[in-house]
């Protein structure tokens with residue numbers, strides 16, 4: 001099982017560009033998007049002006065005020081830089097990735113096949129949807145498309161980072177190709193399915209570049225809270241001013257600005273967007289492309305996970321392992337019918353049936369003729385069968401038990417007595433029984449082996465402790481479904497389901513207020529992928545599925561949805577934890593510095609001055625320094641996320657309140673005291 005490797009989130013290049021980025025982001029037009037930090041910037045400009053014109057507000061008496069104002073301005077400036085730096089670091093890794101992706105976007109020339117059989121050369125950016133192109137070994141695929149002819153290996157490392165080439169061919173799971181990848185052997189005829197500039201690679205670049213990074217609903221809600229808190233503290237400090245005048249305490253304007261900055265939620269305000277970007281980045285590092293931050297965030301809220309059986313819970317390459325004829329039918333006859341039914345079946349199941357039949361000896365001399373003269377009945381998840389209508393009128397079908405049985409009964413046949421026991425035999429082993437019939441008469445059963453992936457039981461257990469329900473949806477019969485469900489440990493299952501049943505399950509869950517995630521790869525999964533709150537499509541899947549989904553797994557590993565959900569949970573938790581910490585901090589600072597500030601004028605305050613700070617000036621400067629340095633100190637947590645262990649929501653809340661709430665209250669007392677011990681004497685020397 002893959003795990004997220006804990007790469008360092010910072011290196012020299014990222015450091016350099018982040019420092020530069022921190023300065024670039026000082027632009028007020030940019031800063032205003034982050035109202036909390038914008039207030040700090042306005043305060044900074046104000047204190048700079050007070051440094052240059054100390055008498056601006058008719059405020060000053062002592063000469064030392066200029067120096068004091070300069071120090072406050074400097075710390076405010078550093079605070080803003082730290083916040084900008086956090087965001088730049090979060091963006092840094094994505095930028096590096098974009099650069100390597102852009103390198104793969106070389107200008108390619110495509111060989112377009114026209115309807116009359118002639119070929120013309122076109123630039124990749126002139127290709128239209130529906131154009132058919134021929135791509136040969138060594139050439140780059142000009143845009144996304146579906147293979148319509150040929151078989152070839154394709155190097156997809158430009159996109160997936162995986163160096164082993166992938167075989168692409170018409171039909172089945174490996175028919176879609178991505179622009180920017182390279183054909184390494186043979187040739188492919190590809191029908192283009194994307195417009196120039198709208199390919200998967202283009203979308204990936206735009207996403208990582210952040211061009212389409214919008215604030216997520218959760219971020220917007222939190223921002224509103226932070227702005228409200230900012231307004232409240234602004235009012236608190238503004239009302240403090242007449243009070244102190246009444247008490248005849250002189251508080252310099254710079255101190256009031258410093259006080260505001262200490263009290264408004266600058267810590268979370270400075271880290272909020274970094275947390276979101278880092279969450280998306282963690283998903284990307286995991287080789288999953290999220291189409292929006294909202295998608296990653298929805299993962300954190302997921303209540304129900306819909307999984308399909310084949311390929312997700314069991315290995316995708318379910319293979320034929322036995323032919324079981326019903327009484328009165330020869331094994332040879334069954335094998336021949338099964339072979340015929342699979343001659344033009346592109347699915348892994350069909351291919352494995354051909355392989356087993358050939359291995360067991362089947363007369364295949366007329367193969368080509370049959371293929372050429374018969375009508376092909378392709379497998380579909382709706383009919384749940386596949387086969388051939390031969391020229392001589394023979395109809396051969398294989399498919400799911402209930403589908404074939406219904407068809408045979410409708411044609412007037414009785415269900416063979418021993419059929420059910422054969423189906424039962426296969427199903428109770430967790431295998432898929434495919435029933436074969438010739439001219440509506442049932443001949444026997446093909447045993448397709450389905451193997452449950454290891455380690456799933458523990459993972460479903462983990463999901464359960466996170467409060468997530470897992471539902472397996474399968475087109476297979478109830479007994480096979482029950483066996484696999486039991487073996488893998490999913491919470492519940494739905495058998496004999498058609499694609500629209502998946503949508504129904506999703507809608508039912510959603511109508512109960514649940515957030516639903518699902519994976520899929522087929523065209524018939526597309527509507528369900530679109531309906532789900534989190535739809536994770538496989539990169540190997542069809543383009544329709546990829547368009548409908550809001551995430552794509554480049555490694556095409558459906559079980560990854562589990563990790564993606566965990567990353568989403570972790571993102572929400574990190575945001576919650578740091579918000580709690582930040583607000584607890586601000587409240588603590590209030591009690592730490594107000595008494596120190598006022599004790600000169602109101603001696604009774606000294607009882608509250610538990611911190612015993614050097615002087616009112618040192619108190620405010622120390623608090624302001626603490627307020628600034630806490631931002632870079634928390635960058636590692638924002639980047640990596642808080643440690644996540646699955647547990648119930650209420651337990652999690654309690655633990656978070658304890659660690660980050662209580663921690664947030666205690667930290668400033670210790671931090672400010674330490675800074676005061678160091679800065680107090682220096683300020684003394686400066687005469688402050």
Ligand SMILES: Nc1ncnc2c1ncn2[C@@H]1O[C@H](COP(=O)(O)OP(=O)(O)OP(=O)(O)O)[C@@H](O)[C@H]1O
Pocket residue numbers: 308309310311345347349350379381384385386398399400401432433434473474475476477497
């Ligand atoms: N190539 C095929 N030809 C005929 N019948 C098939 C073929 N592949 C699968 N089937 C039958 O159709 C049923 C439905 O297939 P479908 O792909 O919808 O579901 P599934 O593969 O069983 O489960 P899942 O939804 O988990 O992928 C299968 O259970 C099987 O009985």
Ligand SMILES: [K+]
Pocket residue numbers: 261262263264265266267586627
């Ligand atoms: K603050």
Ligand SMILES: [Mg+2]
Pocket residue numbers: 310
């Ligand atoms: Mg399937």
